[in-house]
Amino acid sequence: MIRASNVVYSYLKYGRTGEEPVSVRALDHVDLEIERGSFISIIGHNGSGKSTLAKHFNGLLFPKEGTVWIDDLPTDGKGNLAQIRQKVCMVFQNPDNQIIGATVEEDIAFGLENMQVPTEQMQERIDRSLEAVGLTEKRNENPGCLSGGQKQKTAIAGAVAVSPQCLVLDEATAMLDPRARREVIRVARKLNEEEGITVILITHFMDEIIHSHRIFVMDHGVVVQSGTPKEIFADPGLLEQYHLELPPVTKLAFGLRQKGLPLELPVLEPEELLKQLLRIRKGGGAC
Ligand SMILES: Nc1ncnc2c1ncn2[C@@H]1O[C@H](COP(=O)(O)OP(=O)(O)OP(=O)(O)O)[C@@H](O)[C@H]1O
Numbered sequence: 001m002i003r004a005s006n007v008v009y010s011y012l013k014y015g016r017t018g019e020e021p022v023s024v025r026a027l028d029h030v031d032l033e034i035e036r037g038s039f040i041s042i043i044g045h046n047g048s049g050k051s052t053l054a055k056h057f058n059g060l061l062f063p064k065e066g067t068v069w070i071d072d073l074p075t076d077g078k079g080n081l082a083q084i085r086q087k088v089c090m091v092f093q094n095p096d097n098q099i100i101g102a103t104v105e106e107d108i109a110f111g112l113e114n115m116q117v118p119t120e121q122m123q124e125r126i127d128r129s130l131e132a133v134g135l136t137e138k139r140n141e142n143p144g145c146l147s148g149g150q151k152q153k154t155a156i157a158g159a160v161a162v163s164p165q166c167l168v169l170d171e172a173t174a175m176l177d178p179r180a181r182r183e184v185i186r187v188a189r190k191l192n193e194e195e196g197i198t199v200i201l202i203t204h205f206m207d208e209i210i211h212s213h214r215i216f217v218m219d220h221g222v223v224v225q226s227g228t229p230k231e232i233f234a235d236p237g238l239l240e241q242y243h244l245e246l247p248p249v250t251k252l253a254f255g256l257r258q259k260g261l262p263l264e265l266p267v268l269e270p271e272e273l274l275k276q277l278l279r280i281r282k283g284g285g286a287c
Pocket residue numbers: 011012013024025026044045046047048049050051052053
């Protein structure tokens with residue numbers, strides 16, 4: 001559904017007045033494919049190119065070289081933009097920059113008005129998207145008075161109302177407390193599993209990506225690894241090399257194994273670790 005072929009992107013960085021701008025390469029020959037209906041994650045240290053890549057998926061940026069296709073539409077800025085932006089919606093880090101309506105419902109309606117959705121369809125779409133993110137009861141409230149997590153869910157509802165094929169969450173949980181982070185991820189998983197929306201999650205929180213179908217690791221504008229969570233988290237050295245950490249439970253399990261516990265690695269979830277520890281105890285192991 002989304003395909004990037006040999007994509008190169010550079011920014012012009014301006015220094016002091018009078019100095020020539022320098023070109024900063026943010027994407028360096030990126031190739032990837034994201035299947036429709038999948039939940040994928042993109043990880044990488046600060047400045048590795050994650051947001052630049054994501055912005056190519058809905059035509060906020062266009063490749064300097066190579067091509068990005070959304071289905072069979074190339075994002076070359078030549079007239080496909082409205083279609084592409086309807087197919088791929090983005091939610092960013094700061095909810096306060098994304099919300100404009102006086103009520104939650106009005107905020108969601110804004111995107112639909114922009115798309116010229118007929119008025120008779122609007123209410124149904126608003127109702128559906130509010131339900132999908134669990135905000136039906138907040139529909140008449142001022143979004144400015146909601147919690148950070150509820151604001152992000154409002155932003156997600158606004159995107160969902162547009163009926164996108166794909167939702168890109170670019171560090172959408174970065175400003176939230178742990179509980180709100182979990183809630184937003186739960187909503188993203190539900191949209192993927194129940195509505196079939198492709199989710200592209202960009203995050204620095206490794207525990208958020210353990211349920212992804214596929215993870216892409218970026219470093220210096222290059223996709224350096226891709227695989228399932230079990231594949232990516234099987235080798236702590238690999239992530240370290242790219243200045244990334246294992247999820248806390250995975251790290252703990254590696255530590256316990258080093259101390260001699262016969263755990264099957266990698267372990268991704270607390271329940272999985274508990275199950276293995278109980279099995280070892282039952283079998284008369286070290287635990
Ligand atoms: N508007 C810009 N002008 C100049 N350089 C930029 C601009 N935006 C990004 N860059 C540079 O492009 C590279 C990739 O940045 P990008 O924001 O895509 O990284 P990222 O992986 O999303 O980082 P983070 O985890 O901090 O969000 C970095 O070197 C960054 O400094």
